[in-house]
Amino acid sequence: MSVNDVASELVSLGTGRPFDQARAEAAVRELLIAVGEDPERPGLLDTPARVARSYKEIFAGLYSEPDDALNTTFDEGHQELVLVRDIPMFSTCEHHLVSFHGVAHVGYIPGKSGKVTGLSKLARVVDLYAKRPQVQERLTSQIADALMRKLDPRGAIVVIEAEHLCMAMRGIRKPGASTTTSAVRGLLQSSAASRSEALDLILRK
Ligand SMILES: Nc1nc2c(ncn2[C@@H]2O[C@H](COP(=O)(O)OP(=O)(O)OP(=O)(O)O)[C@@H](O)[C@H]2O)c(=O)[nH]1
Numbered sequence: 720m721s722v723n724d725v726a727s728e729l730v731s732l733g734t735g736r737p738f739d740q741a742r743a744e745a746a747v748r749e750l751l752i753a754v755g756e757d758p759e760r761p762g763l764l765d766t767p768a769r770v771a772r773s774y775k776e777i778f779a780g781l782y783s784e785p786d787d788a789l790n791t792t793f794d795e796g797h798q799e800l801v802l803v804r805d806i807p808m809f810s811t812c813e814h815h816l817v818s819f820h821g822v823a824h825v826g827y828i829p830g831k832s833g834k835v836t837g838l839s840k841l842a843r844v845v846d847l848y849a850k851r852p853q854v855q856e857r858l859t860s861q862i863a864d865a866l867m868r869k870l871d872p873r874g875a876i877v878v879i880e881a882e883h884l885c886m887a888m889r890g891i892r893k894p895g896a897s898t899t900t901s902a903v904r905g906l907l908q909s910s911a912a913s914r915s916e917a918l919d920l921i922l923r924k
């Protein structure tokens with residue numbers, strides 16, 4: 720394993736600490752008190768435990784290695800673009816801990832060996848990186864870098880279109896504003912023709 724591989728593995732893993740249900744429950748209870756609620760009222764009695772379980776699910780990508788989703792590959796001899804469009808994506812903004820959600824488009828051009836992965840695995844890797852406290856730019860790059868590490872493709876492209884609830888329901892309050900981020904690697908970065916072919920397919924409605 721090279722130094723770069725070790726470094727990217729460290730970046731890719733969370734802290735390594737497991738989810739702490741009791742601590743999360745206590746924190747939610749404290750938050751309810753802090754906002755002026757009464758955690759003892761009947762409607763809120765089960766809320767700390769429920770919210771804690773829900774956080775465990777929303778942040779599931781902290782307790783697993785997203786890249787492992789791409790461990791299963793097979794040689795198909797396919798040398799052209801493989802693209803999965805409109806993968807539904809729910810993530811959590813690390814600044815406000817509210818959702819940003821939309822769609823991810825994930826594509827790659829297999830390497831010389833024609834190594835490909837199952838289409839669902841592309842959606843799995845999106846899902847796991849999304850299930851962490853994130854910013855959209857980093858999420859986009861992490862998915863593209865995972866493809867480059869695991870599939871050794873000639874190029875990779877990831878485009879994410881999302882609405883941030885922190886911009887919709889609070890703060891600047893601009894519901895409907897959409898943010899697009901892209902990460903292109905390898906041939907899809909160096910060849911304008913390859914990139915524009917992929918972008919045409921991604922943005923075609
Ligand atoms: N670049 C980027 N910014 C994000 C993302 N998610 C949230 N933000 C922004 O993060 C910024 C945090 O700004 P702060 O000034 O620290 O926080 P704030 O006072 O709550 O800001 P407002 O949202 O403007 O009210 C805001 O501008 C958010 O819109 C993201 O995925 N990428």
Ligand SMILES: [Zn+2]
Nearest residue numbers: 812814815885
């Ligand atoms: Zn935010």
